[in-house]
Amino acid sequence: MTAIVAISSGLSESSSTRRLADRLVESVGRQFGDASIELVSLRELAHDIVDATLLGFASPRLQDVLDKVGAADGLVVVTPIYKASYPGLFKSFIDALDADAVIGKPVLLAATGGTARHSLAIDHTLRPLFAYLQALVVPTGVFASTHDWGSEGAQALEQRIDRAAGELTSLLKGAGTGRSRDDEFDLFSDTFLSISQGPKAPGSDA
Amino acid sequence: MSSMQFGIFTVGDLTVDPTDGSLPTENEKLKALVAIAKKVEDIGGDVFAVGEHHDSGFVPPSISTLHAFIAAQTKRLILSTSIAHITTNDPVKIAEDYATLQHLSDGRVDLVLGRGNTAQVYPWFGKDPSKGVELTIENYQLLRRLWDEDVVNWEGRFRTPLQGFTSIPRPLDGVAPFVWHGSIRTPEVAEIAAYYGDGYFANNIFWPKEHYIRLINFYRQRYEHYGHGTQEQAIVGLGGQFFMRKNSQDAVNEFRPYFDNAPVYGHGPSLEDFQAQTPLTVGSPQEVIEKTLSFADFFGDYQRQMFLIDHAGLPLKTVLEQLDLLGEILPTLRAEFDARRPAGVPDAPTHANRLAAKQAATTTEGSQS
Numbered sequence: 001m002t003a004i005v006a007i008s009s010g011l012s013e014s015s016s017t018r019r020l021a022d023r024l025v026e027s028v029g030r031q032f033g034d035a036s037i038e039l040v041s042l043r044e045l046a047h048d049i050v051d052a053t054l055l056g057f058a059s060p061r062l063q064d065v066l067d068k069v070g071a072a073d074g075l076v077v078v079t080p081i082y083k084a085s086y087p088g089l090f091k092s093f094i095d096a097l098d099a100d101a102v103i104g105k106p107v108l109l110a111a112t113g114g115t116a117r118h119s120l121a122i123d124h125t126l127r128p129l130f131a132y133l134q135a136l137v138v139p140t141g142v143f144a145s146t147h148d149w150g151s152e153g154a155q156a157l158e159q160r161i162d163r164a165a166g167e168l169t170s171l172l173k174g175a176g177t178g179r180s181r182d183d184e185f186d187l188f189s190d191t192f193l194s195i196s197q198g199p200k201a202p203g204s205d206a
Numbered sequence: 207m208s209s210m211q212f213g214i215f216t217v218g219d220l221t222v223d224p225t226d227g228s229l230p231t232e233n234e235k236l237k238a239l240v241a242i243a244k245k246v247e248d249i250g251g252d253v254f255a256v257g258e259h260h261d262s263g264f265v266p267p268s269i270s271t272l273h274a275f276i277a278a279q280t281k282r283l284i285l286s287t288s289i290a291h292i293t294t295n296d297p298v299k300i301a302e303d304y305a306t307l308q309h310l311s312d313g314r315v316d317l318v319l320g321r322g323n324t325a326q327v328y329p330w331f332g333k334d335p336s337k338g339v340e341l342t343i344e345n346y347q348l349l350r351r352l353w354d355e356d357v358v359n360w361e362g363r364f365r366t367p368l369q370g371f372t373s374i375p376r377p378l379d380g381v382a383p384f385v386w387h388g389s390i391r392t393p394e395v396a397e398i399a400a401y402y403g404d405g406y407f408a409n410n411i412f413w414p415k416e417h418y419i420r421l422i423n424f425y426r427q428r429y430e431h432y433g434h435g436t437q438e439q440a441i442v443g444l445g446g447q448f449f450m451r452k453n454s455q456d457a458v459n460e461f462r463p464y465f466d467n468a469p470v471y472g473h474g475p476s477l478e479d480f481q482a483q484t485p486l487t488v489g490s491p492q493e494v495i496e497k498t499l500s501f502a503d504f505f506g507d508y509q510r511q512m513f514l515i516d517h518a519g520l521p522l523k524t525v526l527e528q529l530d531l532l533g534e535i536l537p538t539l540r541a542e543f544d545a546r547r548p549a550g551v552p553d554a555p556t557h558a559n560r561l562a563a564k565q566a567a568t569t570t571e572g573s574q575s
Contacts, residue, residue, distance in 0.1 A: 185393045185424060187397075191339055191340065192394060192397055194343055195343055195394065195397050195398050195401050196397075196401050196432070
């Protein structure tokens with residue numbers, strides 16, 4: 001069975017990073033069908049990660065996670081953005097991986113931040129890191145700011161999640177990313193459908 | 207009138223003339239627009255359109271007022287927009303203003319609606335710039351109903367609900383002003399035009415033709431999809447721009463400083479490169495004829511050709527000279543376009559032919575019952 005590991009490096013118990021990871025895992029599971037998906041929270045491994053940085057070897061439970069990452073067919077990576085980049089704990093975890101741990105693996109990159117001003121952090125910090133690791137990163141990065149969790153941005157975020165998860169699924173199934181630029185006119189988007197199907201406003205008598 | 211319409215569109219920009227540093231006042235520019243409109247009628251042109259702008263540096267924020275003034279001084283000219291904002295104007299006010307103009311001008315009005323091009327305008331009218339497409343869709347849905355239904359009950363996201371509301375005056379002869387939808391990048395706007403069986407206008411100025419071909423073909427396909435007719439019967443309008451002199455090299459020499467300093471493309475590509483890559487023609491009347499006729503090869507036979515000639519700081523005197531030259535080639539353009547036009551491609555929409563079509567449809571229904 002295809003094995004996918006999702007890594008969340010949110011640092012609080014119920015972080016928005018963890019919420020985004022949950023949503024991505026749900027979408028990948030729904031679109032892929034028969035896959036084993038395990039979600040790992042780095043918060044629970046924080047001390048092990050620091051220890052590994054100092055000692056040069058991993059504790060048994062950290063080693064277990066590193067082994068799962070190495071054996072996975074694909075990865076979902078979700079991190080908060082602090083001070084224009086991923087937090088040190090996340091980088092220390094990546095430092096603990098074997099140099100060849102993710103070579104050629106399809107990887108979905110996602111991040112959270114306070115405002116949309118941080119949204120290019122995926123492309124400016126996470127992509128170079130995974131390019132160095134020689135991973136195969138899917139074209140769509142999913143960035144969620146506080147605004148995206150409200151009613152205004154929620155729909156667009158949902159679409160980005162499904163698109164990125166769809167790309168990861170297609171890559172894992174050997175079908176490329178399943179997208180090309182001819183798909184630009186999305187005739188089945190809510191906006192397009194609202195033209196021919198009328199407004200959805202409550203109380204509309206259309 | 208032939209089956210195709212020709213006209214002039216302008217955004218009424220206040221731009222310094224780079225050859226002498228002069229800048230028209232707002233008063234001079236508004237009066238210049240009136241002079242240009244009257245000249246378009248004099249040379250046998252069909253349409254004069256003005257683009258709504260609210261930024262300083264432009265003079266036409268109130269198009270229906272301007273057009274009413276022009277309508278009073280013209281007889282045949284169709285007055286249109288290039289474009290009017292469907293996003294930031296209240297659809298109720300659009301319905302009222304342009305229906306009023308339609309009555310006063312005896313049906314000589316149509317509209318090109320669009321999103322508008324600058325984000326800063328939205329908050330000036332209490333609207334959110336990130337909602338441009340949604341506002342376009344909802345506001346047009348309402349405008350359509352205000353003109354097509356005598357009593358409207360309506361509720362949407364972006365304005366207060368309407369209960370038992372009748373927009374006045376009712377459209378002239380029960381035929382609302384024809385609507386085109388203008389866009390240079392938003393496929394949803396082409397979809398709106400196709401869904402309602404309205405016209406689609408591509409300004410065809412800034413970019414290579416391939417960009418516009420993609421949108422126009424999409425509109426034509428969707429027009430057929432929604433059952434309004436074949437792709438060839440969809441109603442297409444195009445922009446274009448020229449600078450003409452009898453002698454091609456004179457045109458190039460005179461226009462170059464205006465091109466080189468123009469607000470949109472100045473200090474960018476050379477005049478020669480831009481001319482090779484976009485619909486701009488700077489040259490002799492024959493060159494303008496040839497380039498314009500080529501549009502139908504790329505976009506299909508179409509209904510309306512508008513030209514931008516009032517821009518880049520060109521003085522009114524020069525613009526009026528350009529119109530004289532256009533008047534000289536118009537008979538050739540009409541004859542050549544008509545000659546290549548297959549049967550079944552509809553004529554450009556006018557109040558008269560749309561009223562006739564409506565009456566014919568009513569008669570047919572009556573005879574069947």
